[in-house]
Every structure is written in C-alpha cells, then in structure tokens.
Amino acid sequence: MGMFDAINISASALHAQRVRMDVIAQNIANANTTRTENGTPYRRKIVVFEERKQSFGDILNEKLNAGSNTYGGVRVKAIIEDPSPFKKVYDPAHPDSDQNGYVNYPNVDIVTEMVNMIEASRAYEANITAINITKSMITRTFEIGK
Amino acid sequence: MINMFEKIDFYKKALDYAWKRNELISNNIANADTPGYKAKDLNFKVFLQAYLNGQEDLDLITTDKRHIKADQSSDSGAEVSTLEVLDSSFQMRLDGNTVDIEQEMGKLLQNSLYFDGVSLQLSREINKWKTVIKEGR
Numbered sequence: 001m002g003m004f005d006a007i008n009i010s011a012s013a014l015h016a017q018r019v020r021m022d023v024i025a026q027n028i029a030n031a032n033t034t035r036t037e038n039g040t041p042y043r044r045k046i047v048v049f050e051e052r053k054q055s056f057g058d059i060l061n062e063k064l065n066a067g068s069n070t071y072g073g074v075r076v077k078a079i080i081e082d083p084s085p086f087k088k089v090y091d092p093a094h095p096d097s098d099q100n101g102y103v104n105y106p107n108v109d110i111v112t113e114m115v116n117m118i119e120a121s122r123a124y125e126a127n128i129t130a131i132n133i134t135k136s137m138i139t140r141t142f143e144i145g146k
Numbered sequence: 147m148i149n150m151f152e153k154i155d156f157y158k159k160a161l162d163y164a165w166k167r168n169e170l171i172s173n174n175i176a177n178a179d180t181p182g183y184k185a186k187d188l189n190f191k192v193f194l195q196a197y198l199n200g201q202e203d204l205d206l207i208t209t210d211k212r213h214i215k216a217d218q219s220s221d222s223g224a225e226v227s228t229l230e231v232l233d234s235s236f237q238m239r240l241d242g243n244t245v246d247i248e249q250e251m252g253k254l255l256q257n258s259l260y261f262d263g264v265s266l267q268l269s270r271e272i273n274k275w276k277t278v279i280k281e282g283r
Contacts, residue, residue: 005169006168006172009169009172009173009176010172010175010176012176013175013177013178016179017179020179048181049177049179049180049181050180050181051177051180051183071169071170071172071173073172073173073176073177074176074177074179074180119179123179123247126175126178126247126251127172127175127176129251129254130171130172130175130176130254133168133255133258134168136258136262137164137165137168137258137261137262140262140265141161143265143269144265144268144269144272145268145269145272146269
C-alpha cells in the first residue's frame with residue numbers, strides 16, 4: 001500500500017488515454033490519405049488496452065505478504081490496424097484510381113473518430129478527478145493530529 | 147486499564163481500508179476502457195464484522211505452528227486484501243468490462259469524504275490525549 005500507488009494508477013490511465021488520443025488524431029489527419037509508404041491507402045489504427053500487471057518485485061512482495069494486492073493501472077497493449085475494407089469512390093481523374101476509375105479511400109469514419117475522441121477526453125477527465133481526490137486524501141493525512 | 151490507543155488503532159484500520167479502497171476504485175476508473183476487466187471493491191461489512199468479532203487483524207487461521215502466518219510483516223496491506231470482492235452490480239458490456247464509470251466516480255467521492263471524516267475524528271482523538279497530557283491547560 002504505497003503512498004502514491006493510486007496516483008501512479010491514474011497516471012498510467014492518463015498516459016493510455018493520451019496515446020489513444022494521438023492515434024485518433026492520426027486517423028483523422030489521414031482520413032483522405034490514399035497513398036502511404038507501402039503504396040496502399042491509410043488503414044485506420046485502433047489502440048488496445050490491457051490491465052497493467054505489476055513488476056516481478058511487486059508480485060514477489062505480494063506473495064510474501066500473503067496476497068497484499070497491488071494494482072498497476074492500465075497500459076497500451078498494442079496498436080492494431082482495422083482490417084475493414086477501404087471505401088471505394090468513383091473518381092477517374094484521381095491519380096490513384098484503378099483501371100475502372102475507382103479510388104480506395106482509407107477506412108476512417110470521421111464520426112466514429114470524433115465519438116472516440118470525446119470518450120477518450122472524458123476518460124482523461126475522470127482520471128484527473130481521481131488524482132485530485134487522492135491528492136486531497138494525502139494532504140488530509142498530513143493534517144492528522146493538528 | 148483500557149488500552150490508551152485502542153480507538154486510535156481502530157481509526158487507523160478504517161483509514162487503511164479507505165486508502166486501499168481509493169486505490170481499487172482508481173484502478174477501476176483507469177481500466178474503464180480495458181476489455182475484459184472486472185470492477186473490484188472492498189467489502190466494508192466483512193471488514194467491520196471481523197473487527198467486532200475481535201478478529202482484529204483478519205489473519206489467516208492457522209492450525210499448526212508450522213503454517214505460514216499472514217502478517218509476518220507489520221504491513222497492514224495483507225489484512226485488507228482478504229476483503230477484496232468483485233463488484234456485485236454485475237452489468238457486463240459487450241467487451242466483458244464491468245466498470246460503471248458514474249458509479250465509480252460516486253464511490254470515489256464517498257470514499258474520500260469517509261476518509262476525511264475518519265481522519266478528522268482521529269485528529270480529535272489525538273487532541274483529547276494532548277489535552278490530558280497537558281493537564282487540561
């Protein structure tokens with residue numbers, strides 16, 4: 001039960017949500033990118049979260065103290081590519097159009113991205129609140145006996 | 147004579163409980179978007195019952211002296227962790243996550259107020275002793 005464990009937990013979530021925000025920004029920025037380094041259109045990226053497990057030392061301590069659990073918060077497990085198909089748009093004048101005149105546009109849906117962005121920013125706020133509450137609890141302990 | 151610090155010890159345990167619970171709820175909020183994560187909470191009823199039954203430290207019950215005791219260290223984390231339960235309001239989302247963010251924020255605030263209350267009581271208890279030591283001056 002370390003003093004700043006709760007803050008570290010919330011901070012890990014802040015980091016994870018920030019990474020998510022970065023990826024969403026990347027998706028929106030590339031919503032019309034028809035040509036990447038590999039020659040394919042841009043593929044939408046998704047962040048996958050997982051519960052962060054403690055370090056080896058923490059787990060050893062936990063076993064020695066008969067299950068005094070510690071928590072690690074959350075971490076970004078992977079950034080995967082959305083396998084859904086590209087959007088086909090008829091535009092024969094486009095330099096990336098195929099022989100039938102269709103252009104493959106990225107599988108980014110701006111509306112979905114905006115919704116995810118709001119969700120990420122709200123989750124960020126929730127964790128900030130959690131940090132503030134932990135902070136007020138810590139300051140309160142300093143005042144015990146005053 | 148009654149134990150002078152009995153009450154202080156009790157408050158200390160209550161603070162331990164709130165401290166650990168704060169950590170747990172923070173962890174729930176942090177994992178609000180983690181697929182498959184199950185919300186956890188501490189069970190205050192069990193905590194209080196065990197205390198009232200005189201089983202203050204909530205140790206593991208050992209039947210042989212070669213058995214390993216739970217509280218070999220003075221770390222009080224062990225006693226609280228035995229009370230950890232999965233959150234009972236079990237509404238799972240499609241991704242297997244059971245965190246209800248509104249509920250967690252509410253619990254976080256309640257827990258913080260509870261902590262403030264107990265620490266205030268603890269302060270007053272200490273001040274009482276201070277008054278006694280200073281002979282009421």
